[in-house]
Amino acid sequence: MRLYKRIQxxxxxxxxxxxxxxxxxxxxxxxxxxxxxxGDDYLIDLRDVLLVNNCRPENIFGIGFDLSTGRxxxxxxxxxxxxxxxxxxxxxxxxxxxxxxxxxxFFEKLPVYQEA
Numbered sequence: 001m002r003l004y005k006r007i008q009x010x011x012x013x014x015x016x017x018x019x020x021x022x023x024x025x026x027x028x029x030x031x032x033x034x035x036x037x038x039g040d041d042y043l044i045d046l047r048d049v050l051l052v053n054n055c056r057p058e059n060i061f062g063i064g065f066d067l068s069t070g071r072x073x074x075x076x077x078x079x080x081x082x083x084x085x086x087x088x089x090x091x092x093x094x095x096x097x098x099x100x101x102x103x104x105x106f107f108e109k110l111p112v113y114q115e116a
Contacts, residue, residue: 002039
């Protein structure tokens, strides 16, 4: 399953993702344009969906996301051209906050994010 979204995910889409991906999904996200490509595909394929939709490579971040707990794993190997990604692959605090804000927008109907 693969989704490309510019708007919030509907509850049925979240349930379908949980079912298809067993609660853990991969996502490529552009927090600047607030678009996301997510699913159980290879992360590089999810990134390519964003590139085809006119996202700039330096604005795309890869993440793994646990739908049941809300835990985010930041995967930066898909984008070594991003100047904010250090040599060790660490993201800046600002980048993480942008990504978390975008995820909060997309997954507003997820119980983990309703608490915040």
